Amino acid sequence: MPELHVTIGGRSFPVACQEGEEHFLRAAAAMLDAEAQPIVSQMGRLPEAKMLLMAGLMLADKTAAVEDEIRSLKARIADLESRPDARVEVPIIPPQVTETLAEIAAQAEALAQRVEEARGTA
Secondary structure, three states: OOEEEEEEOOEEEEEEOOOOOHHHHHHHHHHHHHHHHHHHHHHOOOOHHHHHHHHHHHHHHHHHHHHHHHHHHHHHHHHHHHOOOOOOOOOOOOHHHHHHHHHHHHHHHHHHHHHHHHHHHO
């Protein structure tokens, strides 16, 4: 079982972990240290237990806020998923428009053909 030394609030602590979990331990210790640093700089030297308790409480507060936000977002997702499928209305093109476009296309083709014929005779 690997043993690491992590630094929290300027103090080093030996901590054991399972093989392969060293990265997670370092990440957790870094989070705890990020909370402990401001506490130590504001209050000065504290007993280890108090420093770790304060930093842990700060992390717990952040975790609670994140969990509240997750609950809120899950409720919003559930609400959106429970709504009936939204329909997209696609307007139907009136037959007159289709006929007019076909006439324009035929006239354009006839004009193109006349231009080609004029080129061929020139």
